[in-house]
Each structure stands twice: as structure tokens, then as C-alpha cells.
Amino acid sequence: MTCDETRDTLSAYLDDALAPEERSRVDAHLVGCAECRRELEALRGTVALLQRVEPARAPVGFVDRVVAAARPRPWYRRVADAVLLPLSVKLPVEAAALVMVGLLAVYLFERSPELQQAAREVAPQRELAAPAKEKAVEQLADRAAPPAPAPSTPAPAEAPARAAGERDRTDASRSQEINPQITPSPPAVGSPAPSAAPAPPPASTPPAASAPPASTPAPEAKAQGKTEGAPGENVAGAGRPEAESRQRVLSPTISGDSTRAAPSSPRLAAKRVLSPADVVARVAVKDRDAAELDLTALIARLGGSVTQRRRDDETTVVEAVIPQPRYAEFSASLARIGSWQVEAERPDLPAQVHVILRLQ
Amino acid sequence: VREAEAGDAPRFLDRLRAGDAPAFEELVMTYQHRVFGVALRMLGNAAEAEEVAQEAFVRAHRALGDFRGDAKLSTWLYAITSRLCLNRLASGERRMARQSEDALLRLSDAAPRPDAALERRELETALGRAIAELPEDRRIVVVLRDIEGLSYEEIAEALELTLGTVRSRLHRARADLKEKLERFLP
Numbered sequence: 001m002t003c004d005e006t007r008d009t010l011s012a013y014l015d016d017a018l019a020p021e022e023r024s025r026v027d028a029h030l031v032g033c034a035e036c037r038r039e040l041e042a043l044r045g046t047v048a049l050l051q052r053v054e055p056a057r058a059p060v061g062f063v064d065r066v067v068a069a070a071r072p073r074p075w076y077r078r079v080a081d082a083v084l085l086p087l088s089v090k091l092p093v094e095a096a097a098l099v100m101v102g103l104l105a106v107y108l109f110e111r112s113p114e115l116q117q118a119a120r121e122v123a124p125q126r127e128l129a130a131p132a133k134e135k136a137v138e139q140l141a142d143r144a145a146p147p148a149p150a151p152s153t154p155a156p157a158e159a160p161a162r163a164a165g166e167r168d169r170t171d172a173s174r175s176q177e178i179n180p181q182i183t184p185s186p187p188a189v190g191s192p193a194p195s196a197a198p199a200p201p202p203a204s205t206p207p208a209a210s211a212p213p214a215s216t217p218a219p220e221a222k223a224q225g226k227t228e229g230a231p232g233e234n235v236a237g238a239g240r241p242e243a244e245s246r247q248r249v250l251s252p253t254i255s256g257d258s259t260r261a262a263p264s265s266p267r268l269a270a271k272r273v274l275s276p277a278d279v280v281a282r283v284a285v286k287d288r289d290a291a292e293l294d295l296t297a298l299i300a301r302l303g304g305s306v307t308q309r310r311r312d313d314e315t316t317v318v319e320a321v322i323p324q325p326r327y328a329e330f331s332a333s334l335a336r337i338g339s340w341q342v343e344a345e346r347p348d349l350p351a352q353v354h355v356i357l358r359l360q
Numbered sequence: 361v362r363e364a365e366a367g368d369a370p371r372f373l374d375r376l377r378a379g380d381a382p383a384f385e386e387l388v389m390t391y392q393h394r395v396f397g398v399a400l401r402m403l404g405n406a407a408e409a410e411e412v413a414q415e416a417f418v419r420a421h422r423a424l425g426d427f428r429g430d431a432k433l434s435t436w437l438y439a440i441t442s443r444l445c446l447n448r449l450a451s452g453e454r455r456m457a458r459q460s461e462d463a464l465l466r467l468s469d470a471a472p473r474p475d476a477a478l479e480r481r482e483l484e485t486a487l488g489r490a491i492a493e494l495p496e497d498r499r500i501v502v503v504l505r506d507i508e509g510l511s512y513e514e515i516a517e518a519l520e521l522t523l524g525t526v527r528s529r530l531h532r533a534r535a536d537l538k539e540k541l542e543r544f545l546p
Contacts, residue, residue: 007535008528008531009531010531011527011530011531011534011535012527012531015505015512017441017512042538042542042545043534043535043538045538045544045545045546046534046537046538046541046545047546048536049483049487049507049541049544050502050506050507050539051507051545052488053484053487053507054484055397056393056396056397056401056409057393057396058392058395058396058410059396059406059410062388062392062396062410062413062414063388063389063392065384065414066388066392066413066414066417066418067381067384067385067388069414069417069418070384070417070418070421070422071381077444179470180407189372189446199478238404243400309376
């Protein structure tokens with residue numbers, strides 16, 4: 001037996017895994033070959049080293065994880081896994097859905113009757129805002145008011161947008177369609193005395209309906225392919241057929257109780273479009289009386305004038321006209337009176353900025 | 361010191377085959393360290409080893425109904441584990457081969473015994489590295505034989521090799537290790 005042959009068997013020799021006759025041949029070789037004996041000892045030492053290797057320990061909790069993984073999964077989990085998409089697909093889809101829901105909520109809110117009503121309730125406050133024009137308006141309204149909807153008579157508006165649209169005489173006949181829905185309603189709120197007009201409910205956000213285009217949600221504008229224009233600033237304001245037609249689309253929805261609450265006097269309605277607010281803001285204050293005083297002083301200091309003030313249990317409404325150059329100063333100083341929040345603001349302010357502030 | 365062999369007692373096997381949950385849990389408890397140890401030595405990475413060890417038990421769980429019992433349970437589990445390890449090593453995840461060295465280094469470094477001499481840690485490191493450097497088909501044989509203590513016959517059965525092949529692979533593996541660990545030998 002050669003040294004090479006012997007060495008190939010040494011490992012098995014160590015393990016006592018050789019057949020007896022092979023083992024005796026190796027023994028015989030080892031007796032006479034010191035080199036192969038050294039080789040055998042080195043191998044033996046190597047195996048001893050290996051056997052000193054620290055046995056590995058499975059990590060803590062391994063058994064539980066295995067048992068859980070091996071447990072047959074209930075049928076509904078398998079179904080769910082089959083149905084549900086992987087996260088990489090789900091996340092973008094969910095995000096998109098969230099955005100859609102948000103847009104839908106804005107869209108519906110914009111169109112809800114409550115909102116329309118809120119817009120109507122803000123409107124009475126406006127008629128006093130521009131007293132200078134009132135007379136002209138009254139004349140116009142007087143013409144418009146007579147008996148029933150004559151073909152050329154502008155229909156009483158439910159909202160400034162509508163009223164603005166009415167100025168477009170080409171729409172007069174169409175206005176008629178709406179008129180009957182509105183006129184029968186008794187003017188519960190619509191007494192000509194503006195001070196009797198209810199304070200706008202704090203929760204509602206009137207500006208949305210009468211707001212500048214900035215507040216119009218994109219989808220709506222796209223869907224209708226038109227912008228909801230701001231209501232005309234005064235009677236002479238350009239007619240807005242778009243607003244008119246849109247209003248008509250909506251009228252079935254809003255002709256319910258909201259119509260009943262609406263002032264139905266055409267005269268009042270016409271006046272209402274006189275001077276829509278340029279800025280509507282809510283001011284949270286600690287002391288309404290003190291705030292009102294401060295506010296009056298501020299307005300006077302800036303060369304503006306308070307056109308109306310009303311109060312009820314929760315809200316003090318102050319309407320005022322501020323010269324446009326001092327408006328920035330006004331808004332800065334207002335922050336000292338209370339924390340205020342603009343609910344609507346016309347992007348391009350006129351020379352006399354008409355503001356409605358609700359102190360709460 | 362390994363746990364006592366969970367008896368291959370006929371009753372235990374029957375319970376396993378019948379899908380008895382406590383019996384399976386007992387099986388995992390008994391063999392977890394051995395199955396994990398083989399995977400760790402083969403893959404050199406604890407996270408991957410746990411994954412493979414778990415997979416081995418899950419497969420065993422599925423196949424228990426077909427387990428005939430003519431091999432020892434332990435040998436059968438070693439067979440499943442070895443196959444999974446070799447498949448994984450062959451499946452193109454060769455980057456693991458590179459990582460395994462480092463991982464084994466960390467592994468041995470991470471477990472210094474309180475009284476460990478520097479030499480001891482050095483040895484552990486050298487051992488881990490030397491094992492990781494062996495070709496996989498020899499590595500599995502030497503791991504099963506010298507670390508897990510299987511007999512030639514059990515190794516042959518688990519790896520579906522002839523006794524001669526086991527013998528020669530084991531010998532080459534040991535000879536290789538002897539070269540690398542020479543300075544630690546007496």
C-alpha cells in the first residue's frame with residue numbers, strides 16, 4: 001500500500017469506517033511510515049478542532065415562528081391573499097382613491113343646499129355696503145319687481161351668482177322657469193329691513209358660493225368647462241350666462257326648504273348684488289365688545305368706515321369699507337385683535353375694499 | 361450538548377403523521393438547533409439560516425403524512441435541510457458566498473466565552489472561515505459528520521450519495537481544513 005493510497009483512507013480510518021481487511025492494511029503501512037503517521041495525527045487534530053465548534057442555537061422564538069408558519073392558513077386568509085393586490089400596487093391605488101374622495105367631498109360641499117343658503121344669508125349684509133348705489137338699485141328693482149315674471153323681468157335671485165346672471169337680458173325668459181319656484185315662498189327672512197336678516201350661521205362658509213374663482217375646485221371647472229365667476233360687483237356688472245345656466249342646473253336641488261327661507265322680494269334680491277364683500281373673514285376673539293371697539297378704532301384710523309354692525313348671541317358682524325392702499329395694514333393690525341381667518345377674498349381688491357368680519 | 365433525541369417511537373410518529381400540533385411543536389423544539397446549525401454553517405448568515413431552517417420544518421410538516429419511518433426522523437430532517445441549503449447556494453445567490461465569510465467571522469467574534477483566550481477566538485474565526493471556504497458539496501459532508509455527528513451511512517442517506525462518495529468528500533474536506541488550521545494543531 002502506497003502513501004497516497006493510505007492517505008486517502010486515513011479519514012475513514014479515524015472514523016473507524018474501514019472494512020476490517022482494509023484497516024489492517026493501513027495499520028501495516030502506518031507502522032513503517034512516520035510521515036503517514038504524522039498525517040494521521042494532523043487529521044485527528046483537525047477533527048478534534050471541528051468538534052470543538054460551538055453548537056449553533058436557533059434564535060429565540062424560532063419554534064413559535066415555525067409553528068405559526070406551518071399552521072394551515074384558514075380559507076379566508078388564502079382568499080384574501082388571492083384577492084388583495086401586493087402593496088406596491090395597493091398603495092398608489094389607495095392614494096389615488098383618497099384624492100378622489102377628497103375632490104368629491106369638495107365638489108359636493110360646494111353644491112350642497114346648505115351652502116347655497118349660507119350664501120343667501122350673507123347677501124343681505126351686502127346691500128348696505130354700498131349705500132351710494134342703493135338708490136339706483138332701488139329704481140332698477142322697482143322696475144323688476146312688478147307683478148309677476150314678465151318676459152323681460154329679471155328673476156329674483158337666490159344667490160348673487162344668479163342675480164348677476166339675470167342682468168343678462170337674453171336669459172330673462174329662462175329665468176322665468178325658476179321664478180315660480182321661488183316667488184310663492186313667503187319672505188320669512190326677507191323683510192326689507194336688513195337688520196332683521198339672520199346672522200350667518202358660524203358653521204357655514206358662505207364665501208364658497210360667492211367666492212372668487214380661486215375657491216372653485218378644479219374638477220368642477222373642468223367638468224363644466226367654465227369658471228364660476230365672481231358675482232358682479234354692482235348692478236352694472238356684466239351678466240354671466242354661465243352662472244345663470246349653472247344655477248338653473250342646480251335649482252331643483254336648492255328649491256326645497258332653502259328656497260323657502262330665502263327672501264323672495266325681487267327688490268331685495270336686486271339690491272343684494274349691489275356690493276358683494278371683497279373679503280369675508282372670521283375673527284376669533286376673547287372679548288367681542290372690546291374687539292369691536294378696537295376694530296372700529298382701527299377702521300377709523302385707516303380712513304375706512306363701518307357700514308353696518310349686527311350682533312347676536314354668538315357673533316358680531318361688522319361690515320366696513322377700507323381703502324385699498326391701507327388694506328395690508330388693516331389685515332396686519334387685525335391680527336392683533338384676534339386670530340382671524342379669511343373665508344373668502346377677491347384676488348383683485350377694488351379701491352374700496354368691502355370687508356365683512358364676523359367676530360366670534 | 362444536544363437535546364435528547366425525540367424518540368422515533370412509533371406513537372410519536374403516528375401523532376406526527378396524524379397532524380398532531382403538539383407533536384409537531386415537540387419535533388421543532390427537539391431539532392431546531394440542529395437544523396438551524398446546519399443551515400448556519402452552510403449559508404454563513406443567521407437571517408438566511410433561520411429562513412431556511414423554518415422552510416425545512418414547514419416542508420417537513422407538509423410531508424409528514426408521507427414519512428415512512430425507514431429513515432430516522434433526524435436524518436430525514438437533515439436531508440431536507442441539506443437539500444434546501446445546497447439549492448439555495450446553487451441558485452445563483454452567489455453573493456452569499458462572499459458574505460458568508462464575513463458573517464462567520466462575526467459569528468465567531470460575537471460569541472467569546474468569558475474565559476476565552478485570544479487564541480480561542482482566533483481559532484473560532486479561522487475555523488469558521490475555513491469551513492466557509494470549502495466547496496459546498498464537501499462542506500455539507502464535513503458539517504454533518506464533524507459538527508453534527510452523523511454517521512457515514514446517515515450522511516449517505518440524507519444526501520443520497522454512496523458511502524464511497526461520502527468518504528472521499530469527507531476526506532478531502534478534512535485534508536483541506538488541516539492545511540488551513542495547521543497552526544492550531546499540536
